[in-house]
Amino acid sequence: MNPPRKLFIRTYGCQMNEYDSARTADALAHSHGLELADRPEEADVLLVNTCSVREKAEEKVFSELGRWRALKRRRPGVVIGVGGCVASQEGDAIRDRAPQVDIVYGPQTLHRVPGMLDDVLRARRPRVDVSFPEIEKFDCLPAPGANGPTAFVSVMEGCSKYCSFCIVPYTRGEEFSRGFDDVLDEVRGLAGRGVREVTFLGQNVNAYRGPVAGGGRPASLARLIAAAAQVRGIGRIRYTTSHPSQMSRDLVDAYRDVPELASHLHLPVQSGSDRVLKLMNRPPRVDRYRDTIARLRERRPGISISSDFIVGFPGETDADFRATLDLVDEIGFDTSFSFIYSRRPGTPAADLPDDLPRVEKKARLAELQARLAGHAARTAAAMVGTVESVLVERPSKKDPAMLSGRTGNNRVVNFASPAGALLIGRFVNVRIDEALPNSLRGTIVPKGLHGMAARA
Numbered sequence: 001m002n003p004p005r006k007l008f009i010r011t012y013g014c015q016m017n018e019y020d021s022a023r024t025a026d027a028l029a030h031s032h033g034l035e036l037a038d039r040p041e042e043a044d045v046l047l048v049n050t051c052s053v054r055e056k057a058e059e060k061v062f063s064e065l066g067r068w069r070a071l072k073r074r075r076p077g078v079v080i081g082v083g084g085c086v087a088s089q090e091g092d093a094i095r096d097r098a099p100q101v102d103i104v105y106g107p108q109t110l111h112r113v114p115g116m117l118d119d120v121l122r123a124r125r126p127r128v129d130v131s132f133p134e135i136e137k138f139d140c141l142p143a144p145g146a147n148g149p150t151a152f153v154s155v156m157e158g159c160s161k162y163c164s165f166c167i168v169p170y171t172r173g174e175e176f177s178r179g180f181d182d183v184l185d186e187v188r189g190l191a192g193r194g195v196r197e198v199t200f201l202g203q204n205v206n207a208y209r210g211p212v213a214g215g216g217r218p219a220s221l222a223r224l225i226a227a228a229a230q231v232r233g234i235g236r237i238r239y240t241t242s243h244p245s246q247m248s249r250d251l252v253d254a255y256r257d258v259p260e261l262a263s264h265l266h267l268p269v270q271s272g273s274d275r276v277l278k279l280m281n282r283p284p285r286v287d288r289y290r291d292t293i294a295r296l297r298e299r300r301p302g303i304s305i306s307s308d309f310i311v312g313f314p315g316e317t318d319a320d321f322r323a324t325l326d327l328v329d330e331i332g333f334d335t336s337f338s339f340i341y342s343r344r345p346g347t348p349a350a351d352l353p354d355d356l357p358r359v360e361k362k363a364r365l366a367e368l369q370a371r372l373a374g375h376a377a378r379t380a381a382a383m384v385g386t387v388e389s390v391l392v393e394r395p396s397k398k399d400p401a402m403l404s405g406r407t408g409n410n411r412v413v414n415f416a417s418p419a420g421a422l423l424i425g426r427f428v429n430v431r432i433d434e435a436l437p438n439s440l441r442g443t444i445v446p447k448g449l450h451g452m453a454a455r456a
């Protein structure tokens with residue numbers, strides 16, 4: 001049989017999953033020379049990397065596998081793999097429902113996919129490995145390639161918070177951090193390949209406690225940010241996702257001390273009701289969350305705050321939901337994510353009585369989303385007339401004669417530039433002229449003109 005040449009990966013879920021897919025593709029390019037295909041029909045190895053935070057994503061995986069089964073009937077040499085959280089949760093059971101699957105790997109075993117592929121090709125026997133070998137993953141993956149001026153850097157894995165609704169601690173394992181020096185080496189390597197903005201990733205990235213070469217106290221996320229800001233070429237740093245109980249003093253102070261830290265923080269609150277937060281096993285109550293935001297705004301005026309929200313959590317009353325809407329108005333959250341509670345078997349909340357009718361949950365979600373959209377639109381409108389520091393990422397999708405980049409608060413800005421693609425990978429100042437529903441339009445202004453300072 002001919003060796004496989006092309007790889008197709010379908011990813012469902014969060015940035016962590018996107019990152020894991022990219023690293024799996026790197027590993028298979030390195031080990032087997034596999035090139036990425038645009039469509040499953042062109043590929044010899046098909047992987048679906050999945051999220052199981054909500055039930056919908058899980059269902060999508062099995063319908064995808066159904067389509068791929070037909071493909072495999074036509075081309076029996078095709079190898080099919082399932083990775084990520086659904087794989088980790090279901091393990092062997094995936095093959096009961098989808099026997100066409102050859103490889104099942106978890107978020108912590110993706111570096112073993114090349115070896116598993118070899119075994120499948122050699123013995124034509126399925127391989128399942130969803131164990132948690134922890135940090136081994138980072139030691140075994142090739143250095144990530146840089147694809148443009150922005151890059152993700154995974155700094156910690158897993159979650160030990162056990163929110164009562166969430167499956168992540170069971171699928172990704174407990175928190176563990178990558179070594180501080182290792183992460184910084186990766187940042188230096190990326191900067192050397194033209195990366196100007198890094199986003200540190202982790203399910204609970206502010207729980208980062210990275211062992212430091214030569215011993216001593218583990219490094220906090222704030223220390224990592226300060227060190228990365230010193231790396232030549234790195235002009236902007238982001239991190240996601242954070243837990244509100246771990247917004248330590250040094251991390252809050254970093255917004256005052258590190259200008260490279262973007263003026264945007266995604267800090268999921270989930271609900272504005274203390275009663276619901278308690279049922280969710282989310283320790284910081286609403287007052288503490290408010291206090292954290294106030295401290296952040298004191299250190300970095302104008303910082304934009306976004307959040308995740310869950311509506312229709314078991315037992316959420318109308319008053320609880322109103323408290324969430326009130327908090328949204330009070331904080332003025334920027335573009336955020338909101339979800340209807342999805343029952344995940346095996347989590348503590350799955351045993352709570354959940355009698356709110358689905359139509360009511362949907363109505364709450366629609367009301368919350370309208371409220372959030374209003375605040376996001378106001379934030380965008382308030383940016384009109386300001387000058388923003390924009391990292392130029394690519395030609396604009398809609399009009400290739402224009403350039404596209406992001407502001408510190410993570411908004412896409414399109415603008416015309418006579419210098420064209422030469423500016424890709426540079427920070428430029430752009431005056432915002434117009435706020436459209438999903439993006440901004442602006443005009444490039446020379447640095448230092450207009451007496452206006454661009455925001456980080």
Ligand code: SAM
Pocket residue numbers: 053054165166167168203204241242243244268270308309310339340341342343344
């Ligand atoms: N570490 C983050 C934090 O501090 O909360 C969250 C990571 S979680 C994978 C991403 C988001 O998915 C959560 O913030 C939550 O809003 C949502 N989520 C998790 N489990 C869910 C469930 N069972 N139903 C609905 N949404 C859920």
Ligand code: F3S
Pocket residue numbers: 159160161162163166167168169203204243
């Ligand atoms: Fe999930 Fe809560 Fe961790 S939402 S990822 S258990 S912080």
